[in-house]
Amino acid sequence: MTRYIGSDEMAALIRREGPEALLARLAASLRADFARWESFSLESRLASHAPQGVIELMPAADGDSFAFKYVNGHPGNTRAGKLTVAAFGVLAERATGYPVLLSEMTVLTALRTAATSALAASAMARPGSRTLALIGTGAQAEFQALAFKAVLGIAEIRLYDVDPRAMAKAWANLEGRGLSITCAGSVAEAVAGADIVTTATADKARATILTPDLIAPGQHLNAIGGDCPGKTELHADLVRAARTVVEYAPQTRIEGEIQQMPADFPVTELWQVLTGRAPGRASPQEITLFDSVGFALEDFSALRCIRDLAGPGPGLDLIPEVDDPKDLFGHVLARGAARLERAA
Amino acid sequence: MTRYIGSDEMAALIRREGPEALLARLAASLRADFARWESFSLESRLASHAPQGVIELMPAADGDSFAFKYVNGHPGNTRAGKLTVAAFGVLAERATGYPVLLSEMTVLTALRTAATSALAASAMARPGSRTLALIGTGAQAEFQALAFKAVLGIAEIRLYDVDPRAMAKAWANLEGRGLSITCAGSVAEAVAGADIVTTATADKARATILTPDLIAPGQHLNAIGGDCPGKTELHADLVRAARTVVEYAPQTRIEGEIQQMPADFPVTELWQVLTGRAPGRASPQEITLFDSVGFALEDFSALRCIRDLAGPGPGLDLIPEVDDPKDLFGHVLARGAARLERAA
Known part of the structure; x- marks a missing residue:
């Protein structure tokens, strides 16, 4: 399962830790990661521009982990009660390519920017x-x-x-x-x-x-x-x-x-x-x-920090858990279905 | 809420529709999207290489929607019972920048490739x-x-x-x-x-x-x-x-x-x-x-097709729903918390 931290859990985490303690912890995480600047690969971000705004994918990686943030910038959104900037992010293991964390990052970006x-x-x-x-x-x-x-x-x-x-x-x-x-x-x-x-x-x-x-x-x-x-x-x-x-x-x-x-x-x-x-x-x-x-390194650092802080919790079936990697069809049509039927 | 289609729901969808009918529907969707090839912006993919494999972000967009797929390629994964290629994808509205669908794409990629x-x-x-x-x-x-x-x-x-x-x-x-x-x-x-x-x-x-x-x-x-x-x-x-x-x-x-x-x-x-x-x-x-x-257009087409087919269903609180876009802090520390307490 991919660990999932949604907006509600992020709010609960901030209240549990207290915003100041969390900001101090993020600042310490950022300090440690900026100090090993040369261990990161700094890839350029990918931007898709529309008349109303921009959508960006911001990647960062060190030897162990790959992270990216999806973030938009749409100044007109507030007219519809939506956020100008909303974001979410993913942390993945480079050894397997599997995502280990999906997190809201609208609030986390505000935290990491301030930190x-x-x-x-x-x-x-x-x-x-x-x-x-x-x-x-x-x-x-x-x-x-x-x-x-x-x-x-x-x-x-x-x-x-x-x-x-x-x-x-x-x-x-x-x-x-x-x-x-x-x-x-x-x-x-x-x-x-x-x-x-x-x-x-x-x-x-x-x-x-x-x-x-x-x-x-x-x-x-x-x-x-x-x-x-x-x-x-x-x-x-x-x-x-x-x-x-x-x-x-x-x-x-x-x-x-x-x-x-x-x-x-x-x-x-x-x-x-x-x-x-x-x-x-x-x-x-x-x-x-x-x-x-x-900068993407800040998002990387914030995702790792929040993952450690949050600990075990809700997960998503974003990637199928297969018994035989060559038998995706059997997993979906038989075993996957059997599991569903058990769950129902 | 961002609509979420996980591995279990994807398996259920394939069984509900039948794999052949779903593949035919995907092929029709792909035919329609390839026919309007010139309405897509073809952005280059972003690849992060590690000794064990590669992680890629593949974007595609038309005037209305932006999509990307996260996909890895790790040949050694099967030794640990993991998939060589696992994937998930996101579909977003370009007008607001908000993600509207997060879906597993390990199975969906196999379907769209075959279609x-x-x-x-x-x-x-x-x-x-x-x-x-x-x-x-x-x-x-x-x-x-x-x-x-x-x-x-x-x-x-x-x-x-x-x-x-x-x-x-x-x-x-x-x-x-x-x-x-x-x-x-x-x-x-x-x-x-x-x-x-x-x-x-x-x-x-x-x-x-x-x-x-x-x-x-x-x-x-x-x-x-x-x-x-x-x-x-x-x-x-x-x-x-x-x-x-x-x-x-x-x-x-x-x-x-x-x-x-x-x-x-x-x-x-x-x-x-x-x-x-x-x-x-x-x-x-x-x-x-x-x-x-x-190709990324195929993932775009598959995400839109599966979204229409799946209809309403489970969602994720990936982006906070705020009453006042300028009051993110109040949302998190007060209203967000109140909502959590009600839910508990």
């Missing part, structure tokens, strides 16, 4: 950072807040969104979780004096949510909303001024904030920072930027 | 063909026999395999299904006078199961075992002498029998034959060859 943000900030933000400004309080916001609390000890969150209802939603969801939360009246108010600024906005265009005049020396910027060609959140001068860390340079140059920069704009990859090969920050005054677009 | 073989033969074999030689009686054999019976009216089957137990297995499975079945003592005995010859052997090398001296004018060859680089079943001179039809030339030139031929070896694509743009056979004396490697 990756906090992991990068732990190596890039000033030590002792306590205040996070969250610009854009959509589906990702609360996960960001709790990941930064769990991994960095962030105690104060400042929310800002152009949609006051989205801001109120994030406030209500975060209330009572040991954070000091304020709703700001503008981006400027939210970011002034914050140690870390996360931008997680959904605008499908070249936006300039953050401009150089808003940002002070020493701040760490975590830009996760600009994640596809034509979609950015930061003014080019701000990117130019920052020490920039990315997940995987060839992908980020197409999808991230640095799509605004020349092809030789200097960047460091996160794994280099996490393994000590490159600094995440050179001085307390430096502005640092994690230009995050989401 | 495609029979479909091609219906346009390539001599009219009135009655005898099929089946060389290689592994997992695919019985499906081939019944597809040719259902689609072409084949009445006599001659089996041959180097493994007598595999031959006995196919004989036992096909007994009592309205076919005259004989087990041959050699390839030569099986193919002599047969109207159609299917080769479905598993040898992972350049093999010459069929040589020119074994084949008589007018016979139709259906070569399905040679389906990856370095794996062929037919002597090059036999390929050279035959009118050759393929699924998709760029893929078959790498994976099929024609990998033995120069890059400009003339081939016709099956959709051209099925739409009357090219003949499948020019004369009763011609030797015709369907050099089949399996």
Whole structure:
């Protein structure tokens, strides 16, 4: 049987573990996997574009396991009460090619994105950072807040969104979780004096949510909303001024904030920072930027982490269990049927 | 909910419909989809190679639907009682990016391969063909026999395999299904006078199961075992002498029998034959060859066909159903949990 973790079980797991403990565990898993970066094969993703949106298959593999995530991006979906981004993923054994886990990844992607943000900030933000400004309080916001609390000890969150209802939603969801939360009246108010600024906005265009005049020396910027060609959140001068860390340079140059920069704009990859090969920050005054677009290794890591955490549970008969691999027909027409009749 | 068809339901469907009726229905679906070949986007497959085998993701899409198949190829799996080739697939709406069907495809691939073989033969074999030689009686054999019976009216089957137990297995499975079945003592005995010859052997090398001296004018060859680089079943001179039809030339030139031929070896694509743009056979004396490697369009067609046939049924909570797409956290931590508690 292929282990199955659906949306309901994922929700139950998060409640059982507590979101902060789960985010910290994911961050540890991500740290361990980024540290063995060179043991992964980095295959290019497969994208199928339609007028309404894109469907992608994102593969990643190490010597033992193969994983892929199916993920869509359909901005118009919310009009029909559907998610803009929905996802599921599969983990398989490379030795047999058999899938061992099928999991929902809509929620798991939000978790792994937040855990990756906090992991990068732990190596890039000033030590002792306590205040996070969250610009854009959509589906990702609360996960960001709790990941930064769990991994960095962030105690104060400042929310800002152009949609006051989205801001109120994030406030209500975060209330009572040991954070000091304020709703700001503008981006400027939210970011002034914050140690870390996360931008997680959904605008499908070249936006300039953050401009150089808003940002002070020493701040760490975590830009996760600009994640596809034509979609950015930061003014080019701000990117130019920052020490920039990315997940995987060839992908980020197409999808991230640095799509605004020349092809030789200097960047460091996160794994280099996490393994000590490159600094995440050179001085307390430096502005640092994690230009995050989401990477298949993170999905691989999240699937393995959640599999270990979930343990045994419901499974699917996705692959037939045959007595004789040469006798597929007999399995289906006789034995398979006999089993069905017993089960009925 | 995403409709789920597991191995047990697939077996039940085949028994409910009867394998021949299901194969005929699949052949009709394949005929309709090959006829609108130009409405499909043909994306390249994604392959992840390990020492023990390969894992592939095979995508195909038309204007409305996106499909992909996950399939492995691990020759050593049978030693552990596992299948060499196991598969599952997903059908999704391009308008929303949401998956609408997850189905087992180990058995469905065997069905669609056999239906495609029979479909091609219906346009390539001599009219009135009655005898099929089946060389290689592994997992695919019985499906081939019944597809040719259902689609072409084949009445006599001659089996041959180097493994007598595999031959006995196919004989036992096909007994009592309205076919005259004989087990041959050699390839030569099986193919002599047969109207159609299917080769479905598993040898992972350049093999010459069929040589020119074994084949008589007018016979139709259906070569399905040679389906990856370095794996062929037919002597090059036999390929050279035959009118050759393929699924998709760029893929078959790498994976099929024609990998033995120069890059400009003339081939016709099956959709051209099925739409009357090219003949499948020019004369009763011609030797015709369907050099089949399996193509993503066939999986797309099979998934849609089986979805329609299966109708409503079990579903999976693969994608969360949210009230407010911006409130993923609230869905997971509050409503999702409340729902779980109600269910418990």
